[in-house]
Amino acid sequence: MSVLPFTSRSAARGRPHRNMVLTRADDLRLTRGPWRKAFAVLLVVCYLSLPHWYSDASLSVLTLVAAFAIGSIGLNLLVGYTGQVSLGHAAFVSIGAFATSALGDQRGWPLPAYLAVAVLVGLLVGAIVGPFALRLRGNYLAIVTIGLVFVAEHIYRNWESLSVPVRGTAPTRNAAIELGPLDFGKGLQFGDVVYTREQSLFWLAWALVALTALVAHNITRTRSGRAMQAVRDHDLSAEVIGVNPARTKVGVFAVSGAMAAAGGVVYSFTLGAVDYHELSGGRGLFMSITFLAIIILGGLGTIYGSILGAFLVIYGQRFIADNGADAPILGIPVEKGWLSTGELNGVLFGLLVIGFLLLEPRGLAALWLRVRRWFEKWPFSY
Amino acid sequence: MTTADQQSGEPRLRVHDISLAFGEVKTLNGVSFDVNPGELLAVIGPNGAGKTSIFNCLSAVYRPHSGSIHLDGHSLIGVSPTKAARLGVGRTFQNLGLFEHLDVVDNLLLGRHHLMRSGFLAGALWLGRARREEVAHREAVEQVIELLALTPYRRTHVGLLPYGVQKRIELGRALAMEPRVLLLDEPVAGMNLEETEDMARYLVELRKELGVSMILVEHDMHLVMDLADRVLALDFGTPLATGTPAEVQAHPDVIAAYLGGAA
Numbered sequence: 001m002s003v004l005p006f007t008s009r010s011a012a013r014g015r016p017h018r019n020m021v022l023t024r025a026d027d028l029r030l031t032r033g034p035w036r037k038a039f040a041v042l043l044v045v046c047y048l049s050l051p052h053w054y055s056d057a058s059l060s061v062l063t064l065v066a067a068f069a070i071g072s073i074g075l076n077l078l079v080g081y082t083g084q085v086s087l088g089h090a091a092f093v094s095i096g097a098f099a100t101s102a103l104g105d106q107r108g109w110p111l112p113a114y115l116a117v118a119v120l121v122g123l124l125v126g127a128i129v130g131p132f133a134l135r136l137r138g139n140y141l142a143i144v145t146i147g148l149v150f151v152a153e154h155i156y157r158n159w160e161s162l163s164v165p166v167r168g169t170a171p172t173r174n175a176a177i178e179l180g181p182l183d184f185g186k187g188l189q190f191g192d193v194v195y196t197r198e199q200s201l202f203w204l205a206w207a208l209v210a211l212t213a214l215v216a217h218n219i220t221r222t223r224s225g226r227a228m229q230a231v232r233d234h235d236l237s238a239e240v241i242g243v244n245p246a247r248t249k250v251g252v253f254a255v256s257g258a259m260a261a262a263g264g265v266v267y268s269f270t271l272g273a274v275d276y277h278e279l280s281g282g283r284g285l286f287m288s289i290t291f292l293a294i295i296i297l298g299g300l301g302t303i304y305g306s307i308l309g310a311f312l313v314i315y316g317q318r319f320i321a322d323n324g325a326d327a328p329i330l331g332i333p334v335e336k337g338w339l340s341t342g343e344l345n346g347v348l349f350g351l352l353v354i355g356f357l358l359l360e361p362r363g364l365a366a367l368w369l370r371v372r373r374w375f376e377k378w379p380f381s382y
Numbered sequence: 383m384t385t386a387d388q389q390s391g392e393p394r395l396r397v398h399d400i401s402l403a404f405g406e407v408k409t410l411n412g413v414s415f416d417v418n419p420g421e422l423l424a425v426i427g428p429n430g431a432g433k434t435s436i437f438n439c440l441s442a443v444y445r446p447h448s449g450s451i452h453l454d455g456h457s458l459i460g461v462s463p464t465k466a467a468r469l470g471v472g473r474t475f476q477n478l479g480l481f482e483h484l485d486v487v488d489n490l491l492l493g494r495h496h497l498m499r500s501g502f503l504a505g506a507l508w509l510g511r512a513r514r515e516e517v518a519h520r521e522a523v524e525q526v527i528e529l530l531a532l533t534p535y536r537r538t539h540v541g542l543l544p545y546g547v548q549k550r551i552e553l554g555r556a557l558a559m560e561p562r563v564l565l566l567d568e569p570v571a572g573m574n575l576e577e578t579e580d581m582a583r584y585l586v587e588l589r590k591e592l593g594v595s596m597i598l599v600e601h602d603m604h605l606v607m608d609l610a611d612r613v614l615a616l617d618f619g620t621p622l623a624t625g626t627p628a629e630v631q632a633h634p635d636v637i638a639a640y641l642g643g644a645a
Contacts, residue, residue: 028516223500226495227495234481238492240443240463240467241559244464
């Protein structure tokens with residue numbers, strides 16, 4: 001038994017301290033230390049209980065946040081972790097939305113089937129687009145990926161069986177959202193307890209967020225994820241030490257496309273019908289930029305940052321849409337002045353992105369890191 | 383030219399008569415040398431002599447216009463840099479090629495990238511294989527960390543570390559690759575005396591413990607003369623002399639190249 005004053009009490013009892021890393025496998029565990037475990041428990045409690053005290057309207061906003069979070073995690077793998085800028089993310093999201101309509105709604109496929117097709121098509125299109133990143137970088141790659149949203153618009157405009165019956169929109173209301181005995185679309189039912197569609201979709205959507213985040217986290221902490229970050233930081237040296245940049249870039253485009261498509265499926269759940277004008281063409285480009293704003297505000301190169309960013313942007317946009325119309329700018333209410341509320345939204349988020357890039361380029365995630373560091377160093381946190 | 387005790391069998395690396403030109407500028411002009419197992423060959427020459435170009439040819443970043451390069455009998459001409467790494471070319475960069483946003487452990491693990499197999503799918507699902515691979519290679523990396531006394535920095539992002547430590551991390555990353563031949567591009571450039579001596583000690587230790595073949599490009603002549611088994615002197619891409627450090631130091635052409643004699 002040690003008599004050293006620095007030895008913690010638990011070690012003195014012959015048991016290693018709870019934070020002690022004994023093996024390499026310990027070092028790789030997800031929930032290391034009591035704080036992380038407590039936080040994980042807290043998240044699960046929130047997940048299970050939120051639908052009980054939130055209104056259905058609020059829950060559908062949260063489900064929309066989930067859809068954006070899933071897509072943003074995919075974009076963050078591409079932009080934040082691999083350094084490949086894409087402005088075509090909305091096109092990948094549209095794949096999921098239209099798969100839900102064409103397969104789920106119009107052909108009555110079950111959820112696992114159209115979700116799988118959406119993810120596979122997203123994966124495939126990503127793998128096709130990926131090779132462009134081998135020759136182009138930075139702004140040039142961004143310009144090429146803009147092309148994607150316009151190609152998508154062209155396809156949706158002309159592929160008539162996809163976007164009937166009302167021009168431009170594809171119904172998703174009747175898509176079955178069932179997993180085995182769990183019917184999320186009609187509302188979950190456990191014995192006598194019946195939940196609404198919104199409550200059920202919240203659970204489904206956020207379970208998918210958790211799954212996506214786990215997959216992304218696993219990728220980033222293993223071989224491929226390290227390769228992605230190596231390509232981002234120093235591509236020549238990555239190649240010289242044995243990382244294949246081509247394979248890495250194509251792979252991450254595919255994974256990112258698949259995640260965006262999954263996000264698109266969830267996105268379509270919150271709407272009765274998807275409108276291709278929202279997801280492709282000029283407004284599709286705006287949607288892609290919204291995704292970029294999410295990961296920049298949330299934190300490039302972090303997975304939880306993508307989720308934080310989705311909260312900030314979706315709730316922020318809602319807030320401005322609800323309250324912006326009467327907000328006085330220079331004494332004149334917005335709608336009576338020279339801006340529409342939508343434009344005000346764009347301007348404010350544009351300013352927010354610029355502000356973050358100048359002051360905290362690592363986004364909300366870095367703010368959290370600062371808070372954590374402050375507490376870790378307490379009482380010497382100056 | 384080579385001492386007899388090192389001549390046990392085939393040389394590990396055989397470079398024969400390579401030439402490289404960018405337009406009219408001849409960077410390398412008929413350079414040949416061998417590196418034996420466990421040997422340290424130093425390449426010296428004034429700025430622009432073509433030292434880094436040799437490294438770029440060896441790691442397949444440049445493709446020489448003529449000549450041949452063989453490592454353990456495999457040709458390195460026309461392969462991709464990734465393939466060259468897999469065949470056993472490990473390298474450090476003159477101006478550092480570290481991944482600054484990753485920590486020391488991840489940087490070294492990237493050195494072992496070519497020894498690992500799991501791809502996106504196995505990694506994403508955290509399958510048993512990917513997991514075991516992570517653990518096994520982490521063990522190997524920890525050995526390198528210990529060998530180079532990098533333990534205090536394990537979890538620090540390398541971009542935040544001092545230059546001397548970064549140089550050591552880069553050496554560590556090249557070592558983690560388990561290379562057959564290690565290319566060191568000015569490992570002590572910009573270092574103070576103490577850091578230089580540390581680095582020299584590590585290099586001596588590595589040779590003793592791992593028996594890895596090394597090629598060293600360096601301007602610090604004390605280091606070169608102390609560590610090298612043989613020295614290759616270049617000027618404007620043309621080999622001037624090859625031999626033991628003492629022989630090369632005394633060679634009239636080398637003296638002329640450095641001091642500007644009556645040529």
